Amino acid sequence: MIVMENINKYYTADQERIHVLKDIRLTIDEHEFVAVMGPSGSGKSTLINTISFLDGDFEGTYLFEGNDAYRYKDEKLSALRNRAVGFVFQSFQLIENNTVLENVALPLLYGGKKQRQTKPLVMEALRKVGIADKYNKLPKQLSGGQQQRVAIARAIVGNPKFIVADEPTGALDSHTSEEIMELFKHLNEEEKVTILMVTHDPEAAAYCRRIITVKDGELLEEGVPYAN
Numbered sequence: 603m604i605v606m607e608n609i610n611k612y613y614t615a616d617q618e619r620i621h622v623l624k625d626i627r628l629t630i631d632e633h634e635f636v637a638v639m640g641p642s643g644s645g646k647s648t649l650i651n652t653i654s655f656l657d658g659d660f661e662g663t664y665l666f667e668g669n670d671a672y673r674y675k676d677e678k679l680s681a682l683r684n685r686a687v688g689f690v691f692q693s694f695q696l697i698e699n700n701t702v703l704e705n706v707a708l709p710l711l712y713g714g715k716k717q718r719q720t721k722p723l724v725m726e727a728l729r730k731v732g733i734a735d736k737y738n739k740l741p742k743q744l745s746g747g748q749q750q751r752v753a754i755a756r757a758i759v760g761n762p763k764f765i766v767a768d769e770p771t772g773a774l775d776s777h778t779s780e781e782i783m784e785l786f787k788h789l790n791e792e793e794k795v796t797i798l799m800v801t802h803d804p805e806a807a808a809y810c811r812r813i814i815t816v817k818d819g820e821l822l823e824e825g826v827p828y829a830n
């Protein structure tokens with residue numbers, strides 16, 4: 603599904619050019635559950651932002667389902683990002699004044715669905731993450747783990763090709779982290795969701811079926827968990 607060949611990326615800050623991704627070669631197939639590990643500043647977020655069509659400023663080849671998607675015009679690339687990728691963040695990124703139902707419906711509305719078409723799909727996604735009874739609540743009425751479940755429901759509601767999760771358990775206590783990792787494992791195994799997850803936590807990475815490590819912008823395929 604995802605094929606990267608010789609990806610190189612540079613950032614320029616204070617007239618200094620830093621080489622953030624170095625000759626990355628990476629293939630990710632459908633139904634994989636991959637952990638991306640590595641020290642702070644090694645390029646993990648940069649790598650997954652590249653994979654998830656957020657930043658096309660790189661050298662090398664990135665093919666998504668055989669297509670050089672970054673050549674698409676902005677509108678088509680945005681549509682692809684909305685349809686193909688579900689995003690989960692460390693800080694949940696829910697809209698505080700919107701209900702759970704409204705938060706989860708957002709990607710569907712961006713994708714052009716009518717309001718009334720979204721409710722059954724939202725309820726199905728909430729059921730998959732185990733919080734269908736909370737649909738009418740506001741985020742602040744939920745625990746951190748429940749809020750992350752809402753964010754995961756929002757990520758899967760449009761049936762994306764893959765989800766990217768950048769430190770999804772970073773703001774959660776260890777017990778809640780385990781519950782969220784169990785949920786990801788369930789979604790991967792039962793719902794066949796492809797998941798790419800950045801984590802510093804070896805216990806979270808242990809739920810994944812494949813671990814890759816980024817170090818100084820280089821990818822160490824099947825690297826051992828990085829102990830923090």
Ligand SMILES: Nc1ncnc2c1ncn2[C@@H]1O[C@H](COP(=O)(O)OP(=O)(O)OP(=O)(O)O)[C@@H](O)[C@H]1O
Nearest residue numbers: 613614615622640641642643644645646647648649
């Ligand atoms: N927009 C930017 N402009 C300039 N430099 C950047 C930018 N974003 C990231 N960098 C630099 O690129 C390198 C990789 O950053 P990145 O955020 O990908 O690391 P990371 O592995 O995700 O780190 P962390 O574990 O702390 O989240 C770092 O040296 C960082 O300072």
Ligand SMILES: [Mg+2]
Nearest residue numbers: 646647648768
């Ligand atoms: Mg990061």
